[in-house]
Amino acid sequence: MTRHGRSSDWGFPRWRGYESARDAAPVRLCDRAGCNEKGDCPAPKSPNNPDRWYFCPKHAGEYNQGWNYFEGLDKEEAEQREAQERGDTSGYSQSAWEAWGGTGDGTRSRDELRALEMLGLDPDADFDAVKKAWRSKAKEVHPDVRPGDKEAAEQFQKLQVSYEVLRAAEDRREWKG
Secondary structure, eight states: OOOTTOOTTTTOGGGSOTTTTOOOOOOOBOSSTTOOSBOOEEEESSTTOOOEEEEOHHHHHHHHHTOOTTTTOOHHHHHHHHHHHHHHTHHHHHTSHHHHSOSSOSOSOHHHHHHHHHTTOOTTOOHHHHHHHHHHHHHHHOTTTSTTOHHHHHHHHHHHHHHHHHHHHHHHHHHHO
């Protein structure tokens, strides 16, 4: 007598077929005649029509190459539609990284950006520029050059920390890639 809910294979997966209980996932094929690639790129069939073609990336690029969204509209209607589209998406353009995120290309951390600012460099400066700036600034405020000057000693420590942060980040980048 077997109990319901228990398998008769005692938990040995090699005694049953792999993925045997899963159904096949439906895949939509490209709408281009003769193409058997996965069609996951929607493209409009015509202006002001909610119907879509579904192409593979290659055929979507071909289809969109000659597409004119404003086809059949006169200049005033096209400007009005463009203004309406921009008005609907204005919140997205305001939240773009270059608008609120500050300088840089997004690859540096906040600590790195502060360290670069401390050295007087741009956010996209390479590590050779970091070394050069660090050496020139450290020479000015080094405790051996300005003995007994507490401000210079604090400045030198800040420069050291900045350099260490940037060196560690550069080491991580080299290690990753």
